[in-house]
Amino acid sequence: MRPEPSILHLDLDAFFAAVEQRDKPSLRGKPVVVGGISGRGVVSTASYEARKFGVHSAQPMHEARRLCPNAAFLSGRFGAYRVASRQVMAVLRDLSPLVEPMSLDEAFVDLAAGGRTDFSTETLTTMGNQLRERVSEVTGGLTASVGVGSSKFIAKLASEQAKPDGLVVVPVGTEAGRIAFLDVRAIPGVGPATAERLQRLGVRTVTDLRQATANELRRELGQSTAEWLTALAYARDDRGVSSSREAKSISMEDTFATDYTKLEDLAPITARDAVLVAGRLRKAGFFARTITVKLKLSDFAIHTRSRTLLGAVDSDETIASVAVLLLREQSHLLSQGIRLLGVGVSGFTTEAQEALFEIGAARADESRVDLPAATVRHGWTGYRPGDDVTHDDFGPGWVWGTGLDLVTVRFETATTSPGPIRTLSVDDPQLRPTLVQAPDEDSAGPGWLEE
Numbered sequence: 537m538r539p540e541p542s543i544l545h546l547d548l549d550a551f552f553a554a555v556e557q558r559d560k561p562s563l564r565g566k567p568v569v570v571g572g573i574s575g576r577g578v579v580s581t582a583s584y585e586a587r588k589f590g591v592h593s594a595q596p597m598h599e600a601r602r603l604c605p606n607a608a609f610l611s612g613r614f615g616a617y618r619v620a621s622r623q624v625m626a627v628l629r630d631l632s633p634l635v636e637p638m639s640l641d642e643a644f645v646d647l648a649a650g651g652r653t654d655f656s657t658e659t660l661t662t663m664g665n666q667l668r669e670r671v672s673e674v675t676g677g678l679t680a681s682v683g684v685g686s687s688k689f690i691a692k693l694a695s696e697q698a699k700p701d702g703l704v705v706v707p708v709g710t711e712a713g714r715i716a717f718l719d720v721r722a723i724p725g726v727g728p729a730t731a732e733r734l735q736r737l738g739v740r741t742v743t744d745l746r747q748a749t750a751n752e753l754r755r756e757l758g759q760s761t762a763e764w765l766t767a768l769a770y771a772r773d774d775r776g777v778s779s780s781r782e783a784k785s786i787s788m789e790d791t792f793a794t795d796y797t798k799l800e801d802l803a804p805i806t807a808r809d810a811v812l813v814a815g816r817l818r819k820a821g822f823f824a825r826t827i828t829v830k831l832k833l834s835d836f837a838i839h840t841r842s843r844t845l846l847g848a849v850d851s852d853e854t855i856a857s858v859a860v861l862l863l864r865e866q867s868h869l870l871s872q873g874i875r876l877l878g879v880g881v882s883g884f885t886t887e888a889q890e891a892l893f894e895i896g897a898a899r900a901d902e903s904r905v906d907l908p909a910a911t912v913r914h915g916w917t918g919y920r921p922g923d924d925v926t927h928d929d930f931g932p933g934w935v936w937g938t939g940l941d942l943v944t945v946r947f948e949t950a951t952t953s954p955g956p957i958r959t960l961s962v963d964d965p966q967l968r969p970t971l972v973q974a975p976d977e978d979s980a981g982p983g984w985l986e987e
């Protein structure tokens with residue numbers, strides 16, 4: 537924790553959906569859902585208009601369709617998201633040389649490293665609002681929420697509390713009071729497994745955590761987790777901001793209070809961790825080719841098993857299916873007692889190749905899981921909702937829907953008013969996908985902290 541609020545956290549609002557609304561004027565102010573639009577896809581994000589209906593990230597797409605049938609369901613344009621991300625990161629680097637991107641739409645900035653010395657609330661408020669203004673200018677209208685505080689924990693929390701389109705500066709000395717009533721899950725590193733164990737101790741809020749004895753926390757969670765949680769409960773967090781660490785892998789581990797020996801117990805945990813990893817992968821804007829499951833046995837021996845797929849994937853379903861398969865392949869080890877289980881992804885690409893996989897997977901938390909052996913390869917079958925297209929006569933537009941060899945296009949762009957809809961033949965020679973200029977991959981991409 538620093539003597540002044542010199543860490544800033546910025547996070548764009550409803551990022552993918554906001555980019556879609558920016559580029560598709562007819563969708564502004566309307567519910568928009570971006571994600572895997574196939575039957576088993578999940579929601580990447582929803583515009584705030586759609587969130588009012590209960591739609592949220594990681595929800596199965598069919599549930600989102602049921603809750604908000606009138607939303608626009610789009611499959612996402614990663615090229616456009618990456619361009620916007622780079623524009624935002626460049627603005628942040630103008631503020632300070634020390635910027636740590638956490639995902640495509642989120643970064644920490646070390647303001648002290650930028651030479652700033654005045655950390656009064658007034659000055660920081662002006663600076664923060666100017667920054668938000670600048671982000672909107674360079675991205676063509678995206679809104680960002682900004683938090684400023686004396687640590688990463690507090691800055692991130694402040695930006696969450698500022699959402700949407702807001703700013704919160706947390707004065708030094710007020711941090712501990714501000715977090716007292718939060719759920720323990722607001723503490724970085726408290727995943728579902730830790731939260732469950734805390735709940736067994738009757739600990740739900742940060743205040744409960746402060747009241748728990750050091751002994752019982754240590755017994756339930758181990759020395760290092762207990763120490764970390766106790767420090768965070770009092771807002772003591774001295775993690776530094778470190779710039780441009782290129783992500784190579786994303787993983788999640790659970791250390792168990794008692795060793796597990798049964799596949800029925802471990803499979804759902806594996807699937808749950810895989811889904812969390814998949815969410816972080818999508819948020820980073822990556823696809824992964826390799827999936828790994830790590831087991832630590834009761835004698836501390838570590839066994840890992842990986843599978844590299846033909847194409848890069850980012851869906852919950854695929855990653856969970858493969859992870860559960862890798863667990864099953866190690867079932868002979870389980871009777872020795874498993875004290876730690878980890879799921880990781882690596883081999884990142886920025887290209888979606890998941891369409892190569894059609895996994896006939898039962899939900900991953902069920903005992904039977906069909907895996908890539910059963911995959912069916914198929915090529916690019918056509919336009920996806922939301923894709924950019926150009927027509928020789930009508931100009932640029934986007935795919936509104938397809939079916940029966942027809943494609944319905946709305947001809948509008950970020951700088952036009954809402955445009956007309958036309959239905960064309962999919963093989964209309966005058967119609968083609970718009971090639972998006974790929975941003976050059978020079979400067980730091982989204983960094984990722986291994987957890």
Ligand code: TTP
Nearest residue numbers: 548549550551552580581593594641815818819
């Ligand atoms: P978030 O910043 O978590 O969400 P958001 O920007 O859509 O909404 P807000 O910050 O206003 O609450 O994630 C940034 C983008 O990452 C999001 O637009 C889509 C993507 N993403 C996924 O693809 N899957 C996920 O599970 C999550 C959480 C995000």
Ligand code: MG
Nearest residue numbers: 547548549641
């Ligand atoms: Mg965001």
